[in-house]
Amino acid sequence: MRSQLCFRCSILCVFPVDSASTVSGLMSIFHEQELTETVHDTNGHGYLATFVGKNGRVAILRVHSHGLVTIDLQCYEEDNIAQLDNLLNALEKKLKVLLNGNITRIKKLPAIVRGANVDRYWPTADGRLIEYDIDRVVYEEDSAYQNIKILHSQQYGNILVLDGDVNLAESDFAYTQAITGNGKENYAGKEVLILGGGDGGILAELVKQKPKMITMVEISFMGSVIDGCKMYMRKTCGNILDNLKGDCYQIFIEDCVPLLKKYVQEGRTFDYVINDLTAIPISTAPEEDSTWEFLRLILDLSIQVLHPSGKYFTQGNSANLTEALSLYEDQLEKLSCPVGFCKEVVCVPSYLEQWVFYTAWKK
Numbered sequence: 001m002r003s004q005l006c007f008r009c010s011i012l013c014v015f016p017v018d019s020a021s022t023v024s025g026l027m028s029i030f031h032e033q034e035l036t037e038t039v040h041d042t043n044g045h046g047y048l049a050t051f052v053g054k055n056g057r058v059a060i061l062r063v064h065s066h067g068l069v070t071i072d073l074q075c076y077e078e079d080n081i082a083q084l085d086n087l088l089n090a091l092e093k094k095l096k097v098l099l100n101g102n103i104t105r106i107k108k109l110p111a112i113v114r115g116a117n118v119d120r121y122w123p124t125a126d127g128r129l130i131e132y133d134i135d136r137v138v139y140e141e142d143s144a145y146q147n148i149k150i151l152h153s154q155q156y157g158n159i160l161v162l163d164g165d166v167n168l169a170e171s172d173f174a175y176t177q178a179i180t181g182n183g184k185e186n187y188a189g190k191e192v193l194i195l196g197g198g199d200g201g202i203l204a205e206l207v208k209q210k211p212k213m214i215t216m217v218e219i220s221f222m223g224s225v226i227d228g229c230k231m232y233m234r235k236t237c238g239n240i241l242d243n244l245k246g247d248c249y250q251i252f253i254e255d256c257v258p259l260l261k262k263y264v265q266e267g268r269t270f271d272y273v274i275n276d277l278t279a280i281p282i283s284t285a286p287e288e289d290s291t292w293e294f295l296r297l298i299l300d301l302s303i304q305v306l307h308p309s310g311k312y313f314t315q316g317n318s319a320n321l322t323e324a325l326s327l328y329e330d331q332l333e334k335l336s337c338p339v340g341f342c343k344e345v346v347c348v349p350s351y352l353e354q355w356v357f358y359t360a361w362k363k
Helices: 019-032 081-098 173-178 201-207 225-232 256-266 286-304 322-332
Strands: 004-013 035-040 047-053 058-063 068-076 103-114 121-123 129-131 134-142 147-153 157-162 165-169 191-196 213-218 249-253 270-276 306-318 339-348 353-362
Touching: 019 035, 019 047, 019 058, 019 081, 068 081, 081 103, 134 225, 147 225, 157 225, 173 201, 173 339, 173 353, 191 201, 191 256, 191 286, 201 213, 201 249, 256 286, 270 286, 286 306, 286 322, 306 322, 322 339, 322 353
Parallel strands: 191 213, 191 270, 213 249, 270 306
Antiparallel strands: 004 068, 004 103, 035 047, 047 058, 058 068, 121 129, 134 147, 147 157, 157 165, 306 353, 339 353
């Protein structure tokens, strides 16, 4: 498969642009590159043309009447990149002359790669598109519950991606530290329950503090998060996932809901409950109703198995999603027993955004 590259240049002028004179002034540059134009009807809304070359290059020139000029140049990765860059530079230089320097802003973007063997573009929680320096896929499986990828980044190490959502990179100790209390808690001799946490980061860190027992519940094993992370994210989990049981921990491969209900019935409690299952939903749209229902159930059961002096830790979501965070905080006020809570904002390296973490306790 040949990857397609798309270069983009945007020029914003301080006054309406004369499309005819602007376009005629640029034609010689396109023709030098043996690009043939096709003009498209815009019903009086500026000028739009596509330019096609013999080598498969495609340029799209759009001149908006209100003063915005955009040029998109598409080619294949084996094309002469230096030549393409020279073309964009020549167009930019010519536009400056044609518009007599009356330009507010010129922005030239690096190439967007489409159809590559490795996808480098992943969205943040608040909807911004991030380009990572990902160079290969090291693991990919479809479990019964989700698509699991582990991608290698030169900057962040291996990155765990679940259903297209960046979950954790080997660089993200800040996440593990935040969801366990930011080093302010003493886990020695304590009973701890981890819900999820299949990457092993939380378990690996807490075992070092010699707790009485850590019970971790992860829903699947073979072809799962645990399976991939124990092979390809050992900077995060070390060797902790090599065995499902150790001196002070045990990993149950099952659905956490029935187990939590069983603990409630038995009256079993934990000094710490750490919920690492999912981020809070970003809205109350119908497609997210089931996620909110699941979150409320886990939250209520977790508080019920929490020791009276214990603490509950979980992630929230992006600090920019203030409405979603408020919706979650509303849920904290509707539990079967009253709770207090606080939150902390932490920068998680591979997320490239500020992330909110919650601590809750019984009143």
